[in-house]
Structures are given as C-alpha cells and as structure tokens.
Amino acid sequence: MKIAVIGTGYVGLVTGTCLAETGNDVTCVDINVAKIQKMQAGELPIYEPGLDLLFHRNISQKRLTFTTDLALAVKDAQIIFMALPTPPGGDGAADLSYILGAAKDIAHLITDYKIIVNKSTVPVGTADKVSAIFKTYTDIKVDVVSNPEFLREGVAVDDFMKPDRVVLGTTSEHAKKIMTELYAPYVRQGNPILFMDERSSELTKYAANSFLATKITFMNEIANLCELLGADVDAVRKGMGSDERIGKRFLFPGIGYGGSCFPKDVQALVKASDENVYDFKILKSVMEVNELQKTILVDKVITYFNQNISGKHFAIWGLAFKPETDDVREAPALYIIKALLDNGASVSVFDPEGMENVKSIFEDKINYATDQYSVLEGANALLIATEWSVFRNPDFEKMSAIIADRVIFDGRNLFELAKMIELGYYYNSIGRALIEVKEDEMLLQQK
C-alpha cells in the first residue's frame, strides 16, 4: 500500500519504518527541514534500538523516503497517518493545533478518497473534529480512523512489529477492511485487532497510560511506606506481582514516572474529566504523588547533609527518562538537577545517550562527563536516576578510588544491599533498608 506518515518523531518514524518493513511504500513528512535532510542523508535523528537496521534496509529498497513536501507525500497515498505532537496546552488539556492544522492542510491537497489515521494521543472527540475539518474544506470523501499507538520508547520497534493489540476506532466498513490488511503482518501471532467506535478508541489510549501511571505511583507510595515501616519493597513487589491478577510488570518503584507521555496524558485526562464535570480523584492524587516522588532523592540528600548542600558537588548517573532512549522529556533527572542547583550545589552528569538533549537545557550550568567514572571526580555523593544496564555492574574498585565520599543515593534500586554493606558504602535506595557506615563499622540499619 502507499502510505504517508505526517510527523517523524518517535512514533512517526517508527511507524513509517515498520510499515515499510512489511512491503508498503512509505513517505514520511516533517516540517523540520534539518531533520528531513538528515534522514535523506541516511542518518537517524533519534536513538532507538533496532531502528537503524530497518531504516537503512527500507531506504535502500526505496520503500522509505523523506520529504518536507506534504503535497507530494499525500498525492498518491491511500492511507495518511498523523503522528504529530499533542503537547499540554497552558491549561493542561491536549493542544490539538498540530492535528487540526495538518488536517486542514491535507484537506486542501487531496483529490481522491483517503483514509486518515490518527496515531497521536488525542482527547475523545478529536476524530469528529478532524472529520468536520475535511467536510468544511473539501468535497472529497475521507474516512477518519483513530489508531492509538502503544509503543514504548527503547523497545519501540519490537512493540510496533509485535503489538499486544491494535486498536482501531472506526465505523467505516471500508476503512476496517483496508486497515485489517495493513496490520495483518503484525498480528500473526494471534494478538487481536480490536475494532471499536472512534471515541472508545481515543479513550482507550488515555485509560491505558493513566492506569500504568497509577500502578507505578501506587508502588512508589508502597515503597515510601516500606522505608518507614522497615519492610523491603523488592520482597513486597514480588509477593504482590506473583498474583496473576496484579502481574509482575510495572511494579518497579523509583523516582516517579517521566517521559513525553505519562505526565501529559494523565494531566490531559484529568482536564477532560474536569471539563465534563467529573472529578477524577485517583488521577489527581497520582499527579500530586508523582510530583513529590521526582525529587524524593534530593530530599534524602538534603537530610543526609544536615539540611545544607550549598557548595557540595554531586555526580548523576542517568539523564534519560528511562534506559535505551536519548529522550529526556519530563525526565526525573532534570528535576533532580534543578533542585540541586537551586540549593547551591554543583552537578556533573553522565548518560550513555541523553547528554546532547540535556546540554540544550542546562547549557554551562552543569558539567558533562565523558564516562560513568570520570563523572565521579570530586563528588560528595552519586545519585542514580536511570537504570541503564551499564550502571548495573560497575567497577566498584575504580569508583571508590575516584569518588570523594562513598555515598550513593539510588533512585532505581540497582544494587544488592549486601554488596553495598560489603563495599562499605552509605547506600540510600527506594523502599529498602538504608545502609549506613558508622564509626568504621558497617551496619545495616532498618529505618
């Protein structure tokens, strides 16, 4: 099939590349000229594991092309995907201007029937708004389909190629038939294509993200309680997660959920609820708890240094909002850096992929190290904000020789407590026993 994908961000580029991989002719469009030029030159603009192989293969097979020319992209396309930003507007509601603007542009350009597929995360009623735009600006018939995307950054290619489910919101029989053909190669293992009306499909996406954000937040609160009660959140997590009704996944406590989606989507669903005079109490609490959790590590640091960290120097491992991505949007690390700077401390950071994106935010306010060891030079403590694999099994001997004080605040529970006792570190993690070194004695202190 001939396909156009509008927007080449994490979703658009993965969607376009993965659709080309099953034999479709895909043209990707973006308004960012530099980005398109980069991709035309065969360079990926984002870090996403596994994407480079598919990207290069499909470019060389001429199934995947890039342009800034919307007219060219939509001319022969049977299906037009919109993978455009839906950032929070000033009031927290999703800003639909990218989607509605693109719909208007497309309406002016088309000369034959198209299926318009919305992959962005959008409030309930958006498909109706997009349909209305087409009715206003063209006589050409289109079917507007809601097709929310559930991929995770870091495993986006796998998630797209083997989705747990494909959700398609449409009442058009023709669109159903074409979309079923398009997605057939991706659901071969028997995972379902779920057809529903547009509104239910749009809400499914917000419900899924908000539920996952709630699950994480619940565990963060359990972890905070574990610290006060002397329980171990790892044990509690395993005990809970073994119940199939609860499940093992997404129960890892940490320093709050970040990323470009959970924070904005929870907020947008709350806003949509408020607009419909529904007080979504759980989600309001989820937002509140997550705000506090993002700087919980800094609270621990300030307590450790007797309420004064002015003049202290801190090293941070991990900037990306999760491992295997360069994405730092709403990353807890950003809040941690800001809080440390606001309290008069200085900061050095290292992340395997997120450095460039953080440089554009903090510029020369912090130091950027070239590796995970040199970042420790002169640090009074190490703070861990992202669970990259490379941080999981470090050379502790090398670390201990560089870091000024053997003090770690771990927001991702990377290390075994017994190991930290053995190494003689002060080790403060999330929802687990505090390991303190006192008067040359190493002792495990339950708080």
Ligand SMILES: NC(=O)C1=CN([C@@H]2O[C@H](COP(=O)(O)OP(=O)(O)OC[C@H]3O[C@@H](n4cnc5c(N)ncnc54)[C@H](O)[C@@H]3O)[C@@H](O)[C@H]2O)C=CC1
């Ligand atoms: N990032 C993720 O993991 C996921 C994101 N989503 C949703 O997908 C949507 C897109 O998200 P991302 O890909 O992360 O966004 P992004 O910000 O990474 O990419 C958006 C792209 O659209 C381009 N763009 C903006 N206006 C345009 C226009 N008029 N014409 C052509 N291109 C234009 C931008 O230059 C940018 O390259 C959002 O609604 C998001 O909530 C859904 C599932 C996963």
Ligand SMILES: O=C(O)[C@H]1O[C@H](OP(=O)(O)OP(=O)(O)OC[C@H]2O[C@@H](n3ccc(=O)[nH]c3=O)[C@H](O)[C@@H]2O)[C@H](O)[C@@H](O)[C@@H]1O
């Ligand atoms: O709509 C979206 O954009 C996407 O949002 C999330 O994907 P993503 O944000 O890429 O990453 P996740 O793996 O969900 O992690 C989100 C945040 O939650 C945190 N998290 C996740 C899992 C966990 O157990 N604990 C935890 O703190 C992560 O550290 C991260 O900050 C969803 O998992 C995807 O299904 C969805 O498509």
